Amino acid sequence: MLLTDMQIDIEQISDDLNALEKFFDTLPEKALNLGIRVLIAAILFLVGSRLIKLIRKITKKSLQRAGVETGVIQFLDGLIKICLYAILVLIIADNFGFDATGIVALAGTAGVTAGLALQGSLSNLAGGVLILMLKPFRVGDFIIESGHGTEGTVKEIGIFYTTLATIDGKTVVLPNGNLANNAITNASYLPVRRIDLSIGIAYDADIKEAKRVLLEVMDKDLDVLRTEQPCVFVDSLADSAVMLGMRCFCENAKYWEVRWRLLENAKLALDEARIEIPFAQVELHMHDSKPSGL
Numbered sequence: 001m002l003l004t005d006m007q008i009d010i011e012q013i014s015d016d017l018n019a020l021e022k023f024f025d026t027l028p029e030k031a032l033n034l035g036i037r038v039l040i041a042a043i044l045f046l047v048g049s050r051l052i053k054l055i056r057k058i059t060k061k062s063l064q065r066a067g068v069e070t071g072v073i074q075f076l077d078g079l080i081k082i083c084l085y086a087i088l089v090l091i092i093a094d095n096f097g098f099d100a101t102g103i104v105a106l107a108g109t110a111g112v113t114a115g116l117a118l119q120g121s122l123s124n125l126a127g128g129v130l131i132l133m134l135k136p137f138r139v140g141d142f143i144i145e146s147g148h149g150t151e152g153t154v155k156e157i158g159i160f161y162t163t164l165a166t167i168d169g170k171t172v173v174l175p176n177g178n179l180a181n182n183a184i185t186n187a188s189y190l191p192v193r194r195i196d197l198s199i200g201i202a203y204d205a206d207i208k209e210a211k212r213v214l215l216e217v218m219d220k221d222l223d224v225l226r227t228e229q230p231c232v233f234v235d236s237l238a239d240s241a242v243m244l245g246m247r248c249f250c251e252n253a254k255y256w257e258v259r260w261r262l263l264e265n266a267k268l269a270l271d272e273a274r275i276e277i278p279f280a281q282v283e284l285h286m287h288d289s290k291p292s293g294l
Helices: 002-065 070-095 100-117 119-134 176-181 207-220 252-272
Strands: 142-145 151-157 161-165 171-175 184-186 192-201 231-237 242-251
Touching: 002 070, 070 119, 070 151, 119 151, 119 161, 119 171, 119 176, 161 176, 171 176, 192 207, 192 252, 207 231, 207 242, 207 252, 242 252
Parallel strands: none
Antiparallel strands: 142 151, 142 184, 151 161, 161 171, 192 242, 231 242
């Protein structure tokens, strides 16, 4: 019985050695095949990446020639990029012997699971589609988002996020879902924009003369539109000043430069006319009181 067990062990060891020897004999061939597949995969990736860039470039130019909006072009470009790279990954996986159908089925199952976990991203995707369909703003518009009061010029409408450039040179990235669900003020929607300024003068100043001076400032500015008559009015009676309102219209693109220029020229004109622009003052009244009985 013992001899039989020893024979079985020797046969088992012999089989293992044969298998190991066979493995090492075929190892160079397997390594060569793997190396060739890796090389093919690298070539496929490089060629595929260049081809994807070419397709995106051709698509962009075609859409631009067709007069499609910049935001729509940016959105479609991002969508095409994701889809083409997904196809490239499937081709490379097929090169390694993976079943493309199984990968697609696995990706579908994983997509459902990921979709439940990434509801915010899907909301942003849906928000991007709504923005492009309803067009509350476009690339180049100056918008104000009501949720956090963020404002800036729209630079890009992506698949999930919209990029704004603020006046002070910062870049703000906002989720499309928030933009689709919050109130948006689009300051660039109309070609003409109204300028409202408030300037205070002293209570003893000549109101009629001040109104004449401020009207003259607006009349001399070449960028103030004459389609709407500029006006100056008493806006309120503040603690230290009579607040005069200045109102006129200009082209939307020139809003800030006209606003700043009018403020500067209004101050210079009031100074020249010797009309005081007061600052906030606090009057203190001192009472000289003596203790009784002295």
